[in-house]
Amino acid sequence: MCWCTPLAAGPVAGGRFPLPSVRSRRRRGRSVRADASSEADTRRKKVAVAGAGWAGLAAAHHLVKQGYEVTLFGAESGPTEEFCFSDPCIVVAHRVLVEFPIFHDQPRLPAPFGMLAYPEFPSLPVIDRLTSIPVMTAVIDFDNTDNAWMKYDAMSARELFKMFGCSQRLYNEVFQPAIQAALFAPGEQCSAAATLGMLYYYMLSHQENSDFLLCRGEVEDMIFSPWLKSLELKGVKFRGNRVPTSLVINKDTACVSGIVCGEESQQDFANLLHLSTIDVITVKLWFDKKITISKVANVCSGFDNPSGWTFFDLTSIYDDYTGNSTTVVEAEFYNASHLLPLNDEQIVSEASSHLIKCIQDFEEANVIQHIVRRSPKSTMHSLPGSYKYTLRGSTTLANLFIAGDWIVNRHGSFSKEKAYVTGLEAANRVVDYFGDGDFAKIIAVEGDEPHIETARDLNRRANELKTQIPFSEFFLQ
Ligand SMILES: Cc1cc2nc3c(=O)[nH]c(=O)nc-3n(C[C@H](O)[C@H](O)[C@H](O)COP(=O)(O)OP(=O)(O)OC[C@H]3O[C@@H](n4cnc5c(N)ncnc54)[C@H](O)[C@@H]3O)c2cc1C
Structure with missing residues (x-):
């Protein structure tokens, strides 16, 4: 900010x-x-x-x-x-659950079909994946207006997915890790509005938007x-x-x-004190041997605690590290308040043990250098409300x-x-x-695709009709 x-x-x-x-x-x-x-x-x-x-x-x-x-x-x-992501795979409880491709290499499909068709789910049954379809109703309803934010901000992401009949497995293995990586806290602690915003603008709206560029x-x-x-x-x-x-x-x-x-x-902006923040810890580790890491960016969930974490193979990303006989990894722990009191060595040991759970070869390697960066209260926590x-x-x-x-x-x-x-x-x-100077040219956010626009238009009209039903405002919305 x-x-x-x-x-x-x-x-x-x-x-x-x-x-x-x-x-x-x-x-x-x-x-x-x-x-x-x-x-x-x-x-x-x-x-x-x-x-x-x-x-x-x-x-x-x-x-x-x-x-x-x-x-x-x-x-x-x-x-x-802050930090830098790429196209990730999702690792849940030590197994790769979803692999995301580079979307702009794929033929463009109308939203949200690109996101539904291209990712690979090595073990998630189709029946679980199909339970994501009803959530699209909420994506259509969430049109980024003030009303939509107020409506969905009153509930948590977990409540939203439950309300729309998402399967337990799909939630635990796809949505929960995605929320932890993008909003830095588990779904029960994140606003459904922030989650829908993240889903739409990061993933569903325009296929290419799902690709991340790495520095x-x-x-x-x-x-x-x-x-x-x-x-x-x-x-x-x-x-x-x-x-x-x-x-x-x-x-x-x-x-x-x-x-x-x-x-x-x-305090000039007293209401800002109601906003909550999240602690992040970043650990950069140099290992003494080459370790094969199949994906550059890994979003991890379902380990010992409710926080999400990610790790990046910097040896593949940074020009400075390619060709070395070492492996350089950066791990980021979100919602990491429980790690803040630990000293550097304890944090390094925690990070190493998490890495070993994902890739066993780390067990054979020694950490020869490390940098621990503590970032307390470094990012906003999109709590409901x-x-x-x-x-x-x-x-x-x-x-x-x-x-x-x-x-x-x-x-x-x-x-x-x-x-x-x-x-x-x-x-x-x-x-x-x-009244002095030229305005910066800003490229507008790409508009909704025509079918999304039509669906939103129909939805708005249906919502207007609902407000005319007697006593519609009597019940808690
Ligand atoms: C773990 C993590 C991963 C992320 N991954 C991605 C990603 O892959 N892709 C993506 O697009 N976005 C990502 N983001 C989000 C992205 O980093 C932020 O959207 C972006 O950094 C916000 O930029 P900003 O300028 O608003 O704020 P910040 O980046 O927070 O910068 C604010 C700066 O102001 C300084 N500051 C704070 N208070 C004061 C003050 N009173 N006076 C002076 N200076 C002050 C801070 O130290 C900081 O340098 C990620 C965020 C996190 C936390």
């Missing part, structure tokens, strides 16, 4: 922007423009961007190109990103650091290890007039805009791509606010 606030003018001093207040006036519609003084007009317009992930970098990138003076605050010394090295090294360097050359001021903790708000103008770093102050506390790109403060994968926009799921686009959207809001 990042937030982005345009400030009229003024130097950065002692972690605070001692800024003149910004008067604002309402324009037609919802946008608001600052009354900048003529002196401020002649200076470059200042924008503070907090958070140097995909969203923050995208916003900083566009704004500096438009001539804004951008200060980018990062919680760490360089920009950071051939650490995203921080390959993408973020060069990106930040190029932004700095263009004039972005990066302030690492500086976390804005609060905003100075001018109550008369309902605008942000300054940013406070390093001291706790008033969370939706109402999430934010839109615009806020009640006229010059504060929010970006990030979890904000509400036309894309109903969570991904790096969405985070990047919301960063550009925040930059566009700044451009609109100041």
Whole structure:
């Protein structure tokens, strides 16, 4: 997530922007423009961007190109990103249950048939797979509107699949691991709305969307650091290890007039405290011999605890490791609160024993190097009931805009791509606010295929008719 606030003018001093207040006036519609003084007009317009992930970098990138003076605050010394997936196979209780192909190599089928036809299920009976069909009714009903989110956010993913008659085996062996890998918690702890968003935008809607691109090295090294360097050359001021903790708000103008770093102050967005987060632990292990790992990305579930985990064969992905006589693996443990108190050696031993359960050859190999990264509270937990506390790109403060994968926009799921686009959207809001610069061009999310559109249209009409049934609002929805 990042937030982005345009400030009229003024130097950065002692972690605070001692800024003149910004008067604002309402324009037609919802946008608001600052009354900048003529002196401020002649200076470059200042924008503070907090958070140097995909969203923050995208916003900083566009704004500096438009001539804004951008200060980018990062919680760490360089920009950071979370993690990187690929086309996975699902391993449940030590057995490979589903293998996903590269979908764009396959002839395109109308949604959702690509996802139903192409994955290979070495042992899941067809009868179990067929029980996924009724869930499509919910996928059609979930049209990414506010109403749809509110309706499905009230129940858990497990309740949803139960309600639509999904078989126990299909749930345990396919949906549960997918939810654990994409939403980082078991289905009973995840919102059905977030799950439907994930299912539709990640998997079902357009066949190619199910493919994941892998970075051939650490995203921080390959993408973020060069990106930040190029932004700095263009004039972005990066302030690492500086976390804005609060905003100075001018109550008369309902605008942000300054940013406070390093001291706790008033809570401006109190409802965000209702949102829950998930702890993630990443372990990178170097083994002293070559081990054959048949799939590059493995989504694992059904081991000793309810958390999901994934492991990646970095020897096959990263150019730096190919050809070595060692094996480099990265394992990510989600919902990993139980691992946080362990020391590095204990976490390495836990990761190794999980790997041995999947591929026995790891038993013969020794760990010669390791890196353990603890990321407490690093990602949002889409608990049922969370939706109402999430934010839109615009806020009640006229010059504060929010970006990030979890904000509400036309894309109903969570991904790096969405985070990047919301960063550009925040930059566009700044451009609109100041009335200065070009808007970033954003390619719209591909529309629903005609048959999905028709089904949704019919469904909407049926829902409208249902509201006319007497006492329809009497019963709990
Ligand atoms: C385990 C895991 C696997 C994932 N796999 C995939 C995948 O395969 N494909 C995909 O598309 N997406 C994936 N995602 C999601 C993807 O990583 C996120 O959607 C994306 O990183 C969100 O970008 P962001 O810029 O919104 O936030 P973040 O990446 O969280 O970046 C926010 C940055 O802001 C910093 N920060 C936080 N607070 C402050 C503050 N107050 N001041 C300054 N800086 C601050 C943070 O340290 C961080 O650097 C995965 C996520 C996780 C957790």
